[in-house]
Amino acid sequence: MLCEIVAVGTELLLGQIVDTNSAWIGEQLALAGIDCQRHTAVGDNRERMLEAFRDALGRADAVIVTGGLGPTQDDITREVVAEVMGVGMVRDQALVERIEARFGGRGRTMPANNLRQADVPVGATAMSELPGTAPGLICPVGEKVLYAVPGVPWEMREMIEGTVLSDLRERAGISAVIRSRTLRTWGRSESGLAEQLADEIDRLDAGGASTLAFLASGMEGLKVRITAKAATDAEVESILDDEEAKVRAIIGPIVFGLDDQTMESVVLDELVAQGLTLATAESLTGGMIGSRLTAVSGSSRAYRGSVVAYAGDVKRGLLGVPEGPVVSEEAVTAMATGACRVLGADVSVAVTGVAGPEPHDGQEPGTVWMATCVDGRVEAVRARFPFDRTRTREFTVISVLDALRLRLLARRGA
Numbered sequence: 001m002l003c004e005i006v007a008v009g010t011e012l013l014l015g016q017i018v019d020t021n022s023a024w025i026g027e028q029l030a031l032a033g034i035d036c037q038r039h040t041a042v043g044d045n046r047e048r049m050l051e052a053f054r055d056a057l058g059r060a061d062a063v064i065v066t067g068g069l070g071p072t073q074d075d076i077t078r079e080v081v082a083e084v085m086g087v088g089m090v091r092d093q094a095l096v097e098r099i100e101a102r103f104g105g106r107g108r109t110m111p112a113n114n115l116r117q118a119d120v121p122v123g124a125t126a127m128s129e130l131p132g133t134a135p136g137l138i139c140p141v142g143e144k145v146l147y148a149v150p151g152v153p154w155e156m157r158e159m160i161e162g163t164v165l166s167d168l169r170e171r172a173g174i175s176a177v178i179r180s181r182t183l184r185t186w187g188r189s190e191s192g193l194a195e196q197l198a199d200e201i202d203r204l205d206a207g208g209a210s211t212l213a214f215l216a217s218g219m220e221g222l223k224v225r226i227t228a229k230a231a232t233d234a235e236v237e238s239i240l241d242d243e244e245a246k247v248r249a250i251i252g253p254i255v256f257g258l259d260d261q262t263m264e265s266v267v268l269d270e271l272v273a274q275g276l277t278l279a280t281a282e283s284l285t286g287g288m289i290g291s292r293l294t295a296v297s298g299s300s301r302a303y304r305g306s307v308v309a310y311a312g313d314v315k316r317g318l319l320g321v322p323e324g325p326v327v328s329e330e331a332v333t334a335m336a337t338g339a340c341r342v343l344g345a346d347v348s349v350a351v352t353g354v355a356g357p358e359p360h361d362g363q364e365p366g367t368v369w370m371a372t373c374v375d376g377r378v379e380a381v382r383a384r385f386p387f388d389r390t391r392t393r394e395f396t397v398i399s400v401l402d403a404l405r406l407r408l409l410a411r412r413g414a
Contacts, residue, residue, distance in 0.1 A: 001035065001061045001062060001171060001172035002035050002060040002061050002062070003034050003035065003036050003060055003061065003062045003063070003064065003168065004036065004038045004040065004060040004063050005022045005026065005036065005038070005039045005040070005064045005065075006039075006040045006041075006053060006056055006063060006064070006065045006066070007019045007021060007039070007040070007042070007065075007066050007067055007151070008041075008042055008044065008065060008067035008077055009041075009043070009044060009067045009068065009151060010044045010074075012067075013041060013043050019039075021151065021156055022039040022041075023039075024157065025064055025066070025156075025160060026039065028165060029165075029168075030227075031178060031179075031180050032168065032169055032174070032178060033169070033172070033174050033178045033229070034062075034172060034174075037059065037060060038056070038059070038060075040052050040055075040056065044074045044075075044076065046076060046079075046080055049068075049076070049077070049080045050080055050083060050084065053065065053081065053084050053146065054084060057084070057141055057144050057146065060144075061144055061171075062145050062146070062168055063146045063147070064146075064147045064149065064160075064164065065077060065081070065146060065147065065148045065149070066150070066151050067150070068148075069134040069136075069137075069148060069149070069150050069151070070117070070150075071113040071114045071117050071133070072113065077148055078116075078119055078120065078121065081121055081124070081137070081139050081146060081148055082121035082122070084139075084146070085121050085139055085140070085141055087121050087122040088122055089120065089121060089122070090120060090122050091115070091118050091120075092118050092120050092126060092135075093118075094126075095117070095118035095120070095126055095135050096115060096118040098130055099114055099118060099135075102132070102133050103133070114133055117135060118135070120135070121139055123139070123140060124137045124139040124140075125137065125138045127149075127163045127164075128162065128163065129158045129159045129163060131155045131158045132152055132155040134150040134155065136148060136149045136159040138163070138167065145171065147163075149164070176229050176230065176231060177229070177231065177232060177236045178227065178228070178229045178236070179227070179228055179236045179237070179240060180225050180227045181226045181240045181244060181258065181259065182223050182224070182225045182226075182259050183223070183224040183226070183244065183247060183248070183257075184221045184223055184255070184256055184259075184262075185222050185223070185224060185251065185254045185256065186222070186256055186263065186399070186402045187254040187402065188251070188254055189222075190214050190222055193214060196250060197224075197247065197251065200212070200246060200247065200250060204243075209230075209239045209242075210227060210228040210243045211226070211227045212224060212225070212243075212247070213225045213227070218391070218394060219391075219395060219397060219398045220262070221256065221263065224251075226240055226243045226244060226247065228240050228243065253406060253409065256402060256405060262292075263292075263398050263401045263402060264292045264293050264295070264296055264299075264401060265296045266405060267401050267404055267408070268296055268298070268299055268302050270405065270408045270409070271408065272301050273412075274408065274411065274412060276346040276347050276408075277302055277303070277345045277346045278293070278303050278304060278345055278346070278347050278348065279304045279340055279342070279343035279345035279348040280293070280305075280306040280307070280339060280348065280349050280350070281306070281307045281309060281319055281336060281338060281339035281348060281350035282307070282308050282309070282350070283326070283353070284351060284352060284353040284354065284355045284368065284392075284396065285351055285393050285396055285397055286393075287308045288394075288397050289351070289397050289400065289401070290303075290305070290306035292397060304343045304344060305343050306339075307335075307338070307339055307342060309321075312326045315331065315334075315335065318338065319334055319338030319342065320341075321335060322334060325361040325362070325363075326352055326361060327352055327353055327354055327360060327361045327363045327367060327369060328352075329369060329380045329382070331369065332350050332352050333350075333371055333378045335350035335351075335352060336348045336349065336350040336372065336373040337373055337378060339373070347372070347373055347374045347375075347404065348372070348373045349370070349371065349372050349373075349401065349404050350371045350372075350373075350400075351368060351369070351370050351371075351396050351400050353366075353368030353369055353392075353396065354366065354367045355389045355392050355393055356389045356392065357388075357389065364384075365389075365392070366384050366385040366386055366387060366392050367382070367383075367384055368385060368396050369383075370383060370396065370399060370400040370403060372400070372403050372404045372407050374407045374408070375411070379403070383399060
């Protein structure tokens, strides 16, 4: 079965919103064993939408349309889909009641405009999920099918996962179990990692039971996705376990987590396991490390707090940084020991540097000093990130947390 995705919204064409929906849907289709040939974006224009929908249906067996299901006058996906189907519109009273209930649950009265969201093409079926006020629709077009889902990402995802993927697999006659497992890594470039895994990739290409793919994800790390297909859940899990073990044996400790694990969640889990508490001292990141840590549920089990010391006199007064350059090994070492002392923590991380765009203390933009303090011993390292201000700060966050992770693993002999 071939599938295409059409994203509706003039704001996508103007660059006001980035179309992350199509990328996510494409990934889910691949994991479900459905071939996706093309992504298209089209503005809120009847003629152009008609052309885009019909062209997609001319090439593919199924089309997923995102966006244009809201209550305003420029939300015309329902009407255009009805025209493609060659049918009229009908108001679904059951949907009216469900949408009214959504408003009632928030203590609000439904505006009259929202009644439009209960108008569906004759012959279309509303999806069971209704996370917002825009119903998703399954629309038969001859022997083909068009799915209309909201453009709001979390609403769209619930419908894709709850209805669309299973319906597509049933139509395609796919009964095999297809699963993926994602290893999250830090410390290698995509090309470097591909070179390390080249022999294994060649082996799998020659007839292995799984496949490997790479996805660079900025400060979330470089992901290695293992995908396997088998007749049963048990068989596919066994294949994934075997390939994960092989990949880990090749690339070693740069793997920091699995699937939805983040660097900060992994570090916090390790701290809790070892009965340790953590403090952070931040300069150029301005609290980003602390923010990432406290975004993890239960972080208070290990995280004591942060000293955000941006100005030089604050570094000296609170953390005991000596006189002299504040972008230096001496400064970051003092910040790390000072954080443990001030916040009463067992271990700490500290960062100072030049985010840019101008040099500071004779150091070029992108120059960063990072330190970890474990068992009273500080290790500091200088890095140079050739990025803009935002990415320099982001890479500093995950890099210093990874340095702490590796020291914690060494501490318990892992």
